[in-house]
Amino acid sequence: MPEVQELVKSLADKYGRKRENLLHILQGIVEQERYLSDVALTEVARELDLSAAQVYGTATFYTFLDTEPRGKFVIRVCRTITCDMKGKNRIIQAIEDALKIRLGETTQNNKFTLLETNCMGWCHEGPAMLINDQAYTKLTEEKVIEIINDYAKK
Amino acid sequence: MTYNKLKRIDLIFHEDCDCSQVLEKTFSKSNDEIINDILESGLKGRGGAGFPTGLKWKFTAEQPADERFVICNADEGEPGTFKDREILFKVPSKVFSGMAVCAKVIGAKKGYIYLRGEYRFLLPQLSKALDVFHKEIKDLLDFEIIIQMGSGAYICGEESALFESMEGKRGEPRNKPPYPTVAGFRDKPTVINNVETLVYAFMICKHGPTKFKELGTSDSRGSKVFSISGDTPIAGIYELELGMSLDHFVEEFGDGDTKAVQVGGAAGFCVPRKKFRDTIIGFEGVPTGGSMKVFNSSRSMYNVLHNYLEFFEEESCGQCTPCRVGCQQLIKGIEAVKKGEQKAAYLDQLLKLSETMKQASKCGLGQSVANSFSSIVENFREEMIY
Numbered sequence: 082m083p084e085v086q087e088l089v090k091s092l093a094d095k096y097g098r099k100r101e102n103l104l105h106i107l108q109g110i111v112e113q114e115r116y117l118s119d120v121a122l123t124e125v126a127r128e129l130d131l132s133a134a135q136v137y138g139t140a141t142f143y144t145f146l147d148t149e150p151r152g153k154f155v156i157r158v159c160r161t162i163t164c165d166m167k168g169k170n171r172i173i174q175a176i177e178d179a180l181k182i183r184l185g186e187t188t189q190n191n192k193f194t195l196l197e198t199n200c201m202g203w204c205h206e207g208p209a210m211l212i213n214d215q216a217y218t219k220l221t222e223e224k225v226i227e228i229i230n231d232y233a234k235k
Numbered sequence: 236m237t238y239n240k241l242k243r244i245d246l247i248f249h250e251d252c253d254c255s256q257v258l259e260k261t262f263s264k265s266n267d268e269i270i271n272d273i274l275e276s277g278l279k280g281r282g283g284a285g286f287p288t289g290l291k292w293k294f295t296a297e298q299p300a301d302e303r304f305v306i307c308n309a310d311e312g313e314p315g316t317f318k319d320r321e322i323l324f325k326v327p328s329k330v331f332s333g334m335a336v337c338a339k340v341i342g343a344k345k346g347y348i349y350l351r352g353e354y355r356f357l358l359p360q361l362s363k364a365l366d367v368f369h370k371e372i373k374d375l376l377d378f379e380i381i382i383q384m385g386s387g388a389y390i391c392g393e394e395s396a397l398f399e400s401m402e403g404k405r406g407e408p409r410n411k412p413p414y415p416t417v418a419g420f421r422d423k424p425t426v427i428n429n430v431e432t433l434v435y436a437f438m439i440c441k442h443g444p445t446k447f448k449e450l451g452t453s454d455s456r457g458s459k460v461f462s463i464s465g466d467t468p469i470a471g472i473y474e475l476e477l478g479m480s481l482d483h484f485v486e487e488f489g490d491g492d493t494k495a496v497q498v499g500g501a502a503g504f505c506v507p508r509k510k511f512r513d514t515i516i517g518f519e520g521v522p523t524g525g526s527m528k529v530f531n532s533s534r535s536m537y538n539v540l541h542n543y544l545e546f547f548e549e550e551s552c553g554q555c556t557p558c559r560v561g562c563q564q565l566i567k568g569i570e571a572v573k574k575g576e577q578k579a580a581y582l583d584q585l586l587k588l589s590e591t592m593k594q595a596s597k598c599g600l601g602q603s604v605a606n607s608f609s610s611i612v613e614n615f616r617e618e619m620i621y
Contacts, residue, residue: 099403100403100404101401101402102403103403103404104384104386104400104403107386108384138405139403139405142388142406142407143352143385143386143387143388143406144386144387144388145352145386145387146387160542161501161542161546162314162465162501162528162542163314163315163465165538166465166466166534198353198387199312199314199387199546199549199550200312200314201353202311202316202317202351202353203317204314204315204316204462204464204465204470204528205317205462205463205464205470205472206470207464211353214356215356216353216356
């Protein structure tokens with residue numbers, strides 16, 4: 082996979098090859114690829130002269146540094162108490178029905194992944210979700226379907 | 236008992252002040268004068284722990300070192316807290332300015348904002364504001380601010396875990412001492428302050444310590460930004476004077492049927508209705524980093540506790556046993572009692588376990604699980620069983 086190698090190299094050139102730059106590089110890969118493949122992790126270890134275990138151990142500590150393949154758009158619905166009280170289960174159900182996947186799964190066309198996440202700081206406007214970096218709040222079943230449909234066209 | 240009436244304050248978000256002008260005026264004072272102003276104001280950290288800000292700055296400045304850092308902790312992850320996002324969104328230059336004042340006082344050339352991954356959407360706007368700010372202070376101070384992103388780990392809001400994360404490692408808290416004022420980021424003396432604390436420090440430079448000190452109580456000076464959510468018709472972000480009673484708070488923000496308020500998020504305390512009148516919001520009563528969650532009588536406190544425990548179980552870094560295993564056992568335990576597999580008296584065993592976690596956990600996460608656990612189990616025992 083020369084593409085990943087190139088990406089890792091360019092990120093290491095950009096941020097530096099010290100241990101301190103590891104998170105920047107991992108974040109950079111996730112931004113491009115949506116997840117950290119074994120190949121990418123090994124390549125980072127080689128480029129920064131760290132053990133693969135150190136790189137893997139760091140990556141898996143962080144929720145947003147996924148080590149499993151993810152879709153182009155990662156949907157994270159907040160599951161913490163206020164969003165739960167305001168009906169996050171209905172929102173998840175609506176997304177599951179629309180995309181024909183269950184929580185934790187990715188659509189066949191690799192476009193969407195549906196996940197839950199811990200409090201993301203929108204408790205006053207719950208239920209809330211992130212699609213990649215973008216936050217969506219005050220969700221209703223209708224609203225969430227509209228948003229998903231918009232993304233499906235992208 | 237003395238408490239203040241609920242009073243809305245408009246300090247933090249008020250007007251767009253000319254930050255560089257205030258900085259210029261502040262920098263004409265000596266470092267000691269600035270630290271004395273902050274000490275005099277009585278400002279305590281707004282992230283929840285409540286350490287006196289002036290002392291933190293003083294200790295760091297006095298620590299011999301070739302390099303020092305100021306870090307803005309914007310890893311706002313406590314459930315029910317969302318005020319730092321609003322501050323960074325609305326008045327970022329005040330945050331930068333607070334960092335600049337601190338940098339001058341402690342002699343830091345570099346500052347960092349550790350922004351939680353969930354707030355990445357703020358990044359373009361913040362970077363733009365930062366460019367403007369750097370230009371404005373170019374002739375005033377040799378100081379640069381860098382934004383570093385988090386990647387979705389609650390524990391990184393703990394200061395020493397945050398340093399570890401900034402150094403490219405797993406966000407596992409360190410043993411203390413040494414404290415950050417002695418050995419923080421890259422083992423250099425470091426001031427790490429919450430977003431809101433830095434803005435208040437700057438507002439104290441702008442208005443002088445007296446205006447701030449006039450607000451609040453002797454233990455809790457000034458005002459504070461609250462994040463209010465749950466069963467309230469007016470959820471949102473409010474700056475309020477510290478030292479109000481929970482009774483007054485509920486009168487203003489409740490929906491008329493409030494049964495409990497969780498003060499300070501999942502790591503905080505649950506206060507039941509019968510204790511509203513005797514509970515003061517502040518460091519002399521129940522402190523909070525700003526999170527206020529209102530629950531009405533339609534809510535099951537078992538579900539609330541279960542949700543918090545799931546949160547802690549997932550966010551525990553797993554480094555120390557009391558926290559890692561304790562969180563798992565507390566969940567299993569309350570589930571077993573609810574299903575009738577354990578007798579109700581088993582809850583007392585679990586309370587002891589939570590106390591052990593408080594005593595034996597390495598950092599604030601494990602130590603504070605007992606806060607919500609014991610306050611919910613003790614006040615709503617019936618709901619845990621039936």
